Amino acid sequence: MTAPDRTLRVLGRPALLDGIRGSRLTLTGVGALLLVLLAASVAAAVTIGPADIRVSEVWRSIAAHLGLGVSPLSPLRDGIVWELRLPRILTAAAVGAGLALAGVVMQALTRNSLADPYLLGLSSGASLGAVAVVLLGVGVLLPVAAFAGAMAALVATLALARAGGALTPARTVLAGVAVSSLAGAVTSLVIFWTATGDSYREILGWLLGSLAGARWPAVAVAGGALLAVGIPLLLVARILDAFAFGDTSAAALGVPVSAVRWTLLGATALLTGALVSVSGSIGFVGLVLPHAVRLVTGPGHRALLPLAALSGAVFLVWADTAARSLFDPRELPVGVVTAILGAPVFALLLIRRRERS
Amino acid sequence: MTALSGERVEVRADGRLLVDGVDCTVAPGTVTAVLGPNGAGKSTLLRVLAGVNRPDAGTVRFGDADAFALRRRDRARLAALVEQDATTELDLTVADAVALGRLPHEGLWGGNQDERNGIVSASLEAVGMAGFADRRITTLSGGERQRVLLAKALAQRTPLLLLDEPTNHLDIAAQLTTLALLRRLAAGGTAILAALHDLGVAAAHADAVVVLAGGRVVAAGPTHETLVPPLIREVYGVDAVLLEHPASGRPVLAMELPGT
Numbered sequence: 001m002t003a004p005d006r007t008l009r010v011l012g013r014p015a016l017l018d019g020i021r022g023s024r025l026t027l028t029g030v031g032a033l034l035l036v037l038l039a040a041s042v043a044a045a046v047t048i049g050p051a052d053i054r055v056s057e058v059w060r061s062i063a064a065h066l067g068l069g070v071s072p073l074s075p076l077r078d079g080i081v082w083e084l085r086l087p088r089i090l091t092a093a094a095v096g097a098g099l100a101l102a103g104v105v106m107q108a109l110t111r112n113s114l115a116d117p118y119l120l121g122l123s124s125g126a127s128l129g130a131v132a133v134v135l136l137g138v139g140v141l142l143p144v145a146a147f148a149g150a151m152a153a154l155v156a157t158l159a160l161a162r163a164g165g166a167l168t169p170a171r172t173v174l175a176g177v178a179v180s181s182l183a184g185a186v187t188s189l190v191i192f193w194t195a196t197g198d199s200y201r202e203i204l205g206w207l208l209g210s211l212a213g214a215r216w217p218a219v220a221v222a223g224g225a226l227l228a229v230g231i232p233l234l235l236v237a238r239i240l241d242a243f244a245f246g247d248t249s250a251a252a253l254g255v256p257v258s259a260v261r262w263t264l265l266g267a268t269a270l271l272t273g274a275l276v277s278v279s280g281s282i283g284f285v286g287l288v289l290p291h292a293v294r295l296v297t298g299p300g301h302r303a304l305l306p307l308a309a310l311s312g313a314v315f316l317v318w319a320d321t322a323a324r325s326l327f328d329p330r331e332l333p334v335g336v337v338t339a340i341l342g343a344p345v346f347a348l349l350l351i352r353r354r355e356r357s
Numbered sequence: 358m359t360a361l362s363g364e365r366v367e368v369r370a371d372g373r374l375l376v377d378g379v380d381c382t383v384a385p386g387t388v389t390a391v392l393g394p395n396g397a398g399k400s401t402l403l404r405v406l407a408g409v410n411r412p413d414a415g416t417v418r419f420g421d422a423d424a425f426a427l428r429r430r431d432r433a434r435l436a437a438l439v440e441q442d443a444t445t446e447l448d449l450t451v452a453d454a455v456a457l458g459r460l461p462h463e464g465l466w467g468g469n470q471d472e473r474n475g476i477v478s479a480s481l482e483a484v485g486m487a488g489f490a491d492r493r494i495t496t497l498s499g500g501e502r503q504r505v506l507l508a509k510a511l512a513q514r515t516p517l518l519l520l521d522e523p524t525n526h527l528d529i530a531a532q533l534t535t536l537a538l539l540r541r542l543a544a545g546g547t548a549i550l551a552a553l554h555d556l557g558v559a560a561a562h563a564d565a566v567v568v569l570a571g572g573r574v575v576a577a578g579p580t581h582e583t584l585v586p587p588l589i590r591e592v593y594g595v596d597a598v599l600l601e602h603p604a605s606g607r608p609v610l611a612m613e614l615p616g617t
Contacts, residue, residue, distance in 0.1 A: 113446070242460055245443040245506075251409045252440075253513075254433030254461040299447040 027303040030296060034310035041314050042093060045321045046085045050328060053081060062086070083215065089317055091214035091278055092334075094222035096285055096316025097309040098275045100293075101230055102268045103286025104308050108240040108301065109261050112169040113349060116286035117150070117272040120172065121179035123281030125153025126273045127206040128183045128190075135194040143221055147273030153179050154269050208335035209282030211320050218278035225274030229267050230309060236264070237301035244299070282335045284342020285312055291345065359418070360385040360548030361406060361436070361517050366415035368401050368572075375401045376412070377572040383548045383565075385516070388539055390559040390580070391552040393569035394593060399552035400441065400521050402569065406550060407438035407519040419517060433461035436517040437510035441525060441552075444502070445494060451505050452477055452490040458512030480511040485534055499526035507535065511542075518542065520551040524558060536562045560584050560599070560608045568592055581608065590615075 046058045057073055061081040064072040072078055099117060106115035117123050129149020133142050160175035161167050188203045204210070211218075239260055242250040251257045289312045290304065297303040316334070319341070323334040361383040368376040376398045383389045391399045404410040406417055408424040417424040419435045427435070437458070445454070455477045462468060481487050484504040489497070494505060503526050510518060523539070524532040540562065543549050553559050559566055559580065566583050568576040570592050576583050589597040589612070600609040 111446075238460060238463075242457060244445040244447045244449060244454070244457065245440070246445075248404060248409055248438070248440055249443050251429075252407060252433060252436075252438040253457060254428075254430035256429055294448065298453070299449055300453065 027297070027307070030303075030307055031310065034307060034314065038093065038310060038314050038317070041317045042086075042089050045089045045317050046081055048321055048325050049080075049085060051077070051080050053077065053085075057081065058086075087216045087219050088211050088214045088320070091218045091222050092211050092316045092320040093313035094219065094226045095211070095275045095279045095282065096289075096312040096314070096319075098222065098226045098230065098271050098312075099282065099285035099316075100289040100308040100312025101226075101233060101286075101305060102272050102275075104290045104301070104305055105233060105240065105264055105268050106286070107290060108243050109264055110167070110169075110172065111243065111246065112172055113291070114169050114173050114287070114346070116284070117268065118180075118281055118283035118286065119346075120176040121153040121157045121183060122150040122269055122272045123276050123283070124180040124183035124187070124207075125156075126150040126269075126276035127281050128153075128187045129273065130277045131187050131190050131206055135190055142277045143225070143274045145273075146277035147270045149183070150269040150273040150276065151266065153183055154265060204333050206280040208333035209280040209338070210323075210331075210333045210335075211279055212324070212331060214278055222275055222278050225271050226309075229271040230305075233264075233267070234302075234305055236260075237305050240264075240301040240305075241299075280333075280335070282316070282338055284338045284346065285316060287349075288338075288342045288345045289315055291349065358384060360420060361550060362418045363402070363406050363412075364416045364418075366402065366405055366412045366417065368398070368405060368410070369413045375572050376405065378415070379567075379569070379572070379574050381406065381550075381567050381574070381577065383517075383550050385548045386543050386546050387564040388543050388549045388551065388562060389565045389567060390563035391550060391567050391569060392554075392556065392559055392584070392592075395554070397569040398572040399569060403519050403521050403550065403552050404438065407436050407517075408432035409438055430461050433513065433515075435515055436519060437513040437515040439506050439510045439518070439520040439523055441521040443506055447494075449494045450490065451481065451486065451492050451494055451497070454494050454505055455480055455508045455512050458509040461513060476512050476514065477508075480508040481505075483511055483538060484508045485531075500528060500531050503527060504531070504535070507538075516547060518547050518549050520549070522554060523551055524553070524555065532558070556584065556589065556593075556597075556612070557610045560610045561602075562607075584610075 043055050043058050047053045047055055057077060058081055060070050061073050061078050063070045065082055073081065103116045106117065106120065107113055126146040126149045129145040130142055133145040157172065157175045157179045158167065160178060161172040165171060184207050187206055191199050191203050191206070205212070239255055242253045242255045247257045290308045293304055293308045293311055297307055319337040320334045323332040323337045326332065359382040363379055363381040366376055366379045367374060379402055391402060393399055405412045408417060408419065411425055419427070419432070424432055456473055458480070459468065459473050459476065478487065478490070481490055484507050486501065486504050486508060489501065494502060497505065503523070507523060523535055527535060536558065539549055539551070563580050565578060566580050567574060568583065568588065575592060576588050586597040586599060589595060594615070595612045596615050598611045600611060602609050
């Protein structure tokens with residue numbers, strides 16, 4: 001007999017939203033709203049910063065680069081928009097969307113409302129993989145190494161959590177803390193050992209996340225991984241629903257449980273690895289956004305997956321904009337901003353959980 | 358003719374035999390009860406016979422087909438399993454939960470909405486939960502949740518229905534309603550296999566019984582021939598008297614500890 005799993009009780013008293021939940025209207029309506037909000041956020045975020053850029057200049061720069069026959073901006077202003085701010089903001093959007101998706105999938109497959117790529121150690125593992133390649137000059141592609149690190153961390157966390165007991169949410173998070181501390185420490189050690197320049201800044205960038213260096217190749221890596229993993233995920237949304245009552249119930253509905261679990265957790269590690277290789281480990285996005293979106297959409301994954309991705313994108317665009325502009329000219333690691341916003345939500349989730357002893 | 362059969366089914370866990378060479382058959386249109394003390398292997402056997410867990414040895418057949426040679430999805434179109442105490446903390450509505458039962462029949466984007474809604478309503482009505490479609494499953498009592506799980510299995514529309522302690526958590530009226538529903542389903546041709554701990558329920562409502570102890574079958578056959586006082590004494594260690602209900606004529610079991 002399985003004891004009732006109390007962990008997926010989410011925030012809030014969502015009864016107020018009952019009228020709009022779950023309907024197709026929610027998906028298309030809220031989806032369209034978020035898309036517009038995302039486009040507006042990207043455009044607005046590009047204008048924020050030391051050099052004063054107007055929204056019209058943002059559109060002009062984009063249109064000129066797309067070859068739409070508008071007169072280009074001055075090279076200096078165009079450089080700020082096209083070479084610096086826009087790729088950074090688009091990377092933030094892709095990373096935010098991807099982390100939110102990864103959180104949704106991990107929460108569904110582990111039936112653990114506290115699951116998220118950061119808390120379970122995947123992000124730290126990916127950072128370690130990425131740093132090892134960059135600094136030790138191992139001849140592997142950066143995202144591949146980050147994926148290997150994320151996958152190793154995931155396996156280590158789940159094995160550690162399962163050793164000597166059932167895979168409970170609390171044990172899983174504790175195991176994630178252990179794995180993530182170790183991976184973080186080794187990452188710092190590797191950077192100290194090899195780096196020549198400002199190693200503290202670099203360590204902070206990997207451990208707390210930073211989008212400061214994101215240019216077009218980062219957009220390609222993060223955006224590519226998001227599309228490659230995210231689109232197939234949307235197709236298996238109903239399979240994630242089948243996990244609601246646990247593994248046996250999913251199997252009784254014809255779902256190949258272990259194949260699905262390992263394929264999708266592997267896909268999550270792949271996505272996390274690609275994202276972390278361009279941004280370092282940014283915490284709490286995968287935790288906060290899925291819970292917030294569930295309040296509006298309900299737990300059905302067909303609406304939850306795309307809407308969590310879109311709101312993750314909007315969230316990280318603004319978190320990164322805050323990180324680079326609040327203390328201008330100094331810049332915060334973006335993970336500081338997401339943690340300040342996300343840690344209280346994590347605390348709230350802990351309080352709302354009724355832990356059985 | 359059998360709708361469901363297990364031949365020499367074995368299940369091991371950690372080197373221990375939980376199910377040890379069990380043979381078991383269920384005819385279409387009948388209710389068969391799996392009985393046995395706690396830890397006899399009832400739930401484990403049920404998951405194997407439902408085609409959910411592969412046995413370590415032996416064969417499970419759905420009709421003539423080897424169940425584990427079928428695709429998983431096809432298995433789920435033939436056999437539905439109602440687990441004991443399956444819970445979710447997801448904030449699903451009752452209708453959402455029951456609609457999961459349509460998954461084996463639909464593609465990844467869902468099938469015909471009207472057909473699904475119709476089957477969901479009919480399934481909820483069958484278990485007496487018609488008014489609960491929009492309720493959140495986390496707000497239901499244990500008995501109501503149990504009936505929703507049964508409705509989810511009904512929505513699978515399978516010829517085989519396996520239930521693990523379907524009357525647990527139900528008050529007496531809901532128990533009798535559920536048992537009457539199982540009888541109706543059987544009358545419509547469904548083959549039903551239910552693990553039960555309540556011998557009285559089995560005596561009154563099952564056509565046949567399979568009695569397990571320590572993972573082995575100790576007796577199997579038509580209820581009135583098999584579930585008799587000497588067997589009950591041997592397996593459960595209690596004294597039983599078989600009576601007849603004065604109105605319905607159904608068998609009634611009265612039980613006492615020996616020496617009382």
